[in-house]
Amino acid sequence: MHRIGVLLTDNFQLLALSTMSVFEFANLVLGEPFYQLSIYSDQGGEVRSSTGVTLQTQPLDATASADTWMVAGVLDPLAAPASEQTTLFLRDAPRHARRVAGICTGAFVLAQAGLLDGKRATTHWAHAKSLQQRYPTIQVQDDRIFIIDEHIWTSAGMTAGLDMALGIVEKDFGAEIARNVAHRLVMNQRRSGGQTQHSEMLALAPRSDRLQNALEFARNNLSKPLTVEDLADAVHLSARQLSRLFRAETGKSPAKAIESLRLEAARLMIEQSRLSLDTIAREAGFRDRRHMREVFVRGYGIPPQSLRAGKAME
CATH class of the missing domain: 3.40.50.880 (Class I glutamine amidotransferase (GATase) domain)
Incomplete structure (x- = not known):
């Protein structure tokens, strides 16, 4: 007991x-x-x-x-x-x-x-x-x-x-x-201790249903080469309308929002899996491992290798 x-x-x-x-x-x-x-x-x-x-x-x-x-x-x-x-x-x-x-x-x-x-x-x-x-x-x-x-x-x-x-x-x-x-307990996922408190979807905080649906479509298709036109077609808007809506509600362009989602997806895979960085880069939709590293350094100030090393020490 x-x-x-x-x-x-x-x-x-x-x-x-x-x-x-x-x-x-x-x-x-x-x-x-x-x-x-x-x-x-x-x-x-x-x-x-x-x-x-x-x-x-x-x-x-x-x-x-x-x-x-x-x-x-x-x-x-x-x-x-x-x-x-x-x-x-x-x-x-x-x-x-x-x-x-x-x-x-x-x-x-x-x-x-x-x-x-x-x-x-x-x-x-x-x-x-x-x-x-x-x-x-x-x-x-x-x-x-x-x-x-x-x-x-x-x-x-x-x-x-x-x-x-x-x-x-x-x-x-x-x-x-x-x-x-x-x-x-019907918990969506069992989050590891090293996982971040912050969610990119929450940070973007779109108000309209169409923008929420566009982001959900993007998150479910990150491994594909997504374009603004792909997101616009998914929610039945023109690319220009969607771009205007993105900037008005999130302050970001659709491309930047997709990059943020890719970055978060890659970080979670590094934290929660033993997949190689090449595989993670591919699954998150980056061109290659080098591209993922560039976005990581720009977004988090550290390369993905450092995040994996820090996780191993916990």
């Missing part, structure tokens, strides 16, 4: 509790109740979420123990620091627990307890700068889904907590069990 203790503070974000579903379904996949879930707060009793929903919790007293502690985040971590009792408890937790994890801005609570000193960590991208400024000894990596540094885990924005929980299941039981759990 592996005990999961979820630690909540007042105004916790309700989505943090979704991580418990990962362990619930892991038990179903395993066919036995391996993970035992408990919810704690410093004083116990009712704890109010940021939505107003309240939850009954157990107190952080002498009987509180877990093999894995998961600390929920809040909307404004600087305005709601953890209590002294919580920080003292967490400071001692690594002596007794297998791992301690911060979900989203829960990283601030871990930092307050001194658990992130000198370690790599991440948090929601909107709070990463504040985390780095307040705790300069932390190596904040604001573009990662989750990070493992020895026995300390941290995740990015709230849904990334699900990926981190799946990472814990994979660490305990292997990739096949984690994939089965992700499938049961």
